[in-house]
Amino acid sequence: MTNDPDLQRQARALGDPTRYAIYTHMASAEGPVGVAELTELVGLHHNAVRKHLDMLVETGLVNRSTESRATRGRPRLMFTVAPASAEQWGENGPYHRLSLLLLEMVSTGDSAEEVGRRSGRALDVVSSDDTDQVTALGDAIGRSGFDPTLRELRGQTEFVLRRCTFADAAAVDPDTVCRLHLGIAQGIADQLGTIDVDDLVPADPYRAGCRLVFHTTGPDAQ
DSSP states (O other), X not given: OOOOHHHHHHHHHHTSHHHHHHHHHHHHOSSOEXXXXXXXXXXXXXXXXXXHHHHHHHTTSEEEEEOOXXXXXXXXXXXXXXHXXXXXXXXXXXXXXXXXXXXXXXXXXXXXXXXXXXXXXXXXXXXXXXXXXXXXXXXXXXXXXXXXXXEEETTEEEEEEOOOTTHHHHHHOHHHHHHHHHHHHHHHHHHXXXXXXXXXXXXXXXXXXXXXXXXXXXXXXO
């Protein structure tokens, strides 16, 4: 299967901090947004803002329309987030989360695994004395979108991930995305305290089947 060029162009467009700020502002707005509002938001000249908007429109991230008005004067151009892009890059979409992680890598200079680990430590993990720690790890990974299934094979315990939340991005840069995934799982395990995640063995992101290898470290560990 070929890589998705449209998704790659959108990722590059949102890699610019100003365009990302414009996009997320529109995503949270209750209605169409005009150039003047965005100019005030980012503190740039309106011509520079228009160039950023042109890029967002060209890549399919944003829709452009003309204001309907009954009064005299030139109708304003108004902008809204494209519905299709909102599913991928909106606040609840996987690529919104990925973009935040990648921006953190750029701003901090930290590795993908380090950034992913911090993200995993910040996730909600349901764990108690009555909750099996392996189950808690699997549940937390599942809520992150990986769809894990537990497997024990030749003395090795692992979760097989039946879904890749960042499949298109992983096809372009598997090392970065897989290291982020590994770090997220390690951060979740850090919260539990009795599990160490050893490795993530990658597979074709479109077919899924990546293997998250781990071992328990508590008093009942084998």
